[in-house]
Amino acid sequence: MNKITALAVLTFKEGIRDRALAGIFIIALIMLFATILFTGLFGHELGKVLVDLNLSTIAFAGLLLTFFVNINLMAKDIDKRTIYCVLSKPISRTQYILGKYLGLMLIVFVALFFLLVFSAGIMYFVKSLYANIYFKDFSWSCYFQAYLYEMLMFAVLNSVVIFFSSISSSSFLTLLFSLATYITGQTIEEVMEFFKKETLGKQMSEMNQWIVDIAQYVFPNFSAFDIKTLASHGKLMPFSHTAALLSYSVVYTILLLFLASLIFNKREIN
Template sequence: MIVLWPIAAITFKEGIRDRALYGITLFALSLLGFSLLLSNMAPRDVGKVAVDMALSTISFAGLLLVLFVGINLMAKDLDKRTIYSVLSRPVSRSEYVVGKFFGLCLLIVAVVVFLSIFALLSILMLKLSYPNYFEKFAWSLVILAITFEGAMLILLSAISFFFASLTSTSFVTLVLTVISYLIGNSIRDVKALVESPAAAGIQISPVMVKTVQAAYYLFPNLSLFDVKIQAAHGLPIPLNYILLLLLYFVVYSSLVITLAALIFRRKEFP
């Protein structure tokens, strides 16, 4: 643990200094400002649109953070050959991967917390101007949804670490991570669709069904972390679901990071 901390701290500082981060933050803040205007347009469900906008902004900004800052943090060390100087110290390769991952987790948490403050402020402002239009609203659910969103982003960056240890260019990592994100968000619906194709009036070959079922266990199930609709309408989320999801998050990300560390150990640097 003691060896991990310096690497995590350096990764975090490096990420905070990244210019792209300022762009992403600015973009997210202007989206939140826009949300104040857009939510006004809803005749009744102002609260729902406000929560949707706030949570979606955090998701989208977080996604940009993982894809354009997170992946570069790993790739930069390889591109600029700074990895040699890190590995010449008494740090094992697995420790390096895990330390980097923790640094990125810290960065994601910091950015999500920072954006959440403004997101919650935007909701609060609308709630004060339209108190009647927040009938089933609960702050706790909004905060839970943000927490899940953060967990989803960390899971996605774990996947990106896995791809980064497999490939040698950051572009390929980016493409593979984007694909995993898209699959991870739709795999549950697609699985439901191919398992009962009659409902949609389509025909699916058995091979396709098996492929989708395999992908279901292979790719991270990111849509499980999406509770925006529940948060927007104040629908209860059972405690048992929250615990199971946190467990899934810990198990899957540990699995992927362990794999990434194993591969990275055998990797030959140019």
């Protein structure tokens, strides 16, 4: 356990030294400040717009972090051959995978936590600028719940990154695969709905049914973690929903990490 923690801390330290992280953080901060201006441009539901903009900024920053900082961190070890130093120590490859994953999650968690604090401050400020009537549906608990769901999503997404880095040696391929998985995960529910509607009354071909069923199991359903729209209208999800998504996120992450370590253990590192 100590080894995993040490590796996670090491990964985190390496990550925060990355200049891209600072860039992403600054862009996110500018976007958060811009919400002060943008919110005022709307007519009635300023609370909804404010929550939308803030949550979207945090989600966007998290995506940038995962795709550009975290993927590079994974690839850098092999590219720069620092992985030899790590693996020559008494540390197993499974421990390496786990340590790396925790490190990546720590980066995302810390960065997004700071953004959350900033955005909460900005929202508090904007709320004080306008009358309460514009924030009828506004709810802090919904806002924090949406943030929590977003973190659960990033837990899965980062395990996807680890999984693909364990297969491919090129960071570009990892980026491509992870991005494709993310887009598929976000849209898969829509596609399913579309299929169901399209084939209503008609017999869906066996082949299509088969593909649809497999795809639903294989790809993570990222859109389930997106409750930003509901949160912006002050609709709190019941505890059972949160529990279901928490268990889904944990199980899916463990499964992917398990597969990643299996593959990584067999892999030849030249």
